[in-house]
Amino acid sequence: MAKKLLLLLITLTSLTVHGQVILIDPGHGGEDCGASTVLDKKQKICEKDIALTISQRIQKKLSPHFKVYLTRSIDRDLSLHDRARQADLVKADVFISVHINSSAHVRSHGFETFYLNNHQNAAVKRIEEIENRDSTGEMTIVDKILTDLVIERTAPRSKRLAELIHSEISTRVQKPFKINDRGVKPALFFVLALTKRPAILLEAGFISNDKEVHKVLAEDFQEAYADGVVKGLIEYFKQAPPPPLF
Numbered sequence: 703m704a705k706k707l708l709l710l711l712i713t714l715t716s717l718t719v720h721g722q723v724i725l726i727d728p729g730h731g732g733e734d735c736g737a738s739t740v741l742d743k744k745q746k747i748c749e750k751d752i753a754l755t756i757s758q759r760i761q762k763k764l765s766p767h768f769k770v771y772l773t774r775s776i777d778r779d780l781s782l783h784d785r786a787r788q789a790d791l792v793k794a795d796v797f798i799s800v801h802i803n804s805s806a807h808v809r810s811h812g813f814e815t816f817y818l819n820n821h822q823n824a825a826v827k828r829i830e831e832i833e834n835r836d837s838t839g840e841m842t843i844v845d846k847i848l849t850d851l852v853i854e855r856t857a858p859r860s861k862r863l864a865e866l867i868h869s870e871i872s873t874r875v876q877k878p879f880k881i882n883d884r885g886v887k888p889a890l891f892f893v894l895a896l897t898k899r900p901a902i903l904l905e906a907g908f909i910s911n912d913k914e915v916h917k918v919l920a921e922d923f924q925e926a927y928a929d930g931v932v933k934g935l936i937e938y939f940k941q942a943p944p945p946p947l948f
């Protein structure tokens with residue numbers, strides 16, 4: 703009995719709020735629908751709405767463990783700079799941007815996870831073109847210099863965060879939902895660079911794939927996906943907190 707009580711105590715302790723701060727960023731919003739599709743020739747589905755729903759599920763599941771914020775909790779416009787600024791405001795330890803993928807190749811399918819780093823992958827460059835679009839225009843030279851500095855400081859941590867979260871997502875969705883694991887990849891997403899902290903960008907599935915869009919919209923998929931993100935974050939913070947990066 704005493705052993706059981708001790709086990710329960712250990713479990714409860716490991717589940718309490720540790721003081722780490724997570725900022726979840728539902729991609730797009732307001733005028734910016736993100737990628738879109740039309741279901742059954744009538745209903746327009748926008749990436750911004752799916753991203754918000756998944757982000758809210760993640761937030762709800764994370765709340766017992768960490769301090770959690772959303773960059774937007776409603777459908778509204780938000781620049782990449784504003785999203786990043788919020789990371790400073792709430793002093794986020796990590797930043798997670800949530801998106802739904804799209805491709806001109808309607809057969810493209812699966813989920814993938816990105817962390818900030820340089821690369822030469824042409825397919826990833828196409829996704830960057832979509833996700834880096836911002837109402838405030840082109841990246842400035844200052845932002846480009848900042849990107850290199852942030853990569854140098856954060857890439858190992860962001861990569862580890864991406865791998866832990868991706869692997870937990872994969873366990874929960876790949877087989878149960880027959881969804882393709884496209885892996886963990888480096889990418890140059892400005893929103894990740896601007897946050898100046900360990901940050902990843904999730905692409906939960908393809909809105910442009912007729913079959914997959916139904917999976918991505920389903921509550922059971924979204925719940926399983928959110929569970930993966932939460933477990934990955936708990937694993938990430940299990941290790942002693944590393945020294946500040948800046």
Ligand SMILES: [Zn+2]
Pocket residue numbers: 729730736737749801802832833
């Ligand atoms: Zn997006």
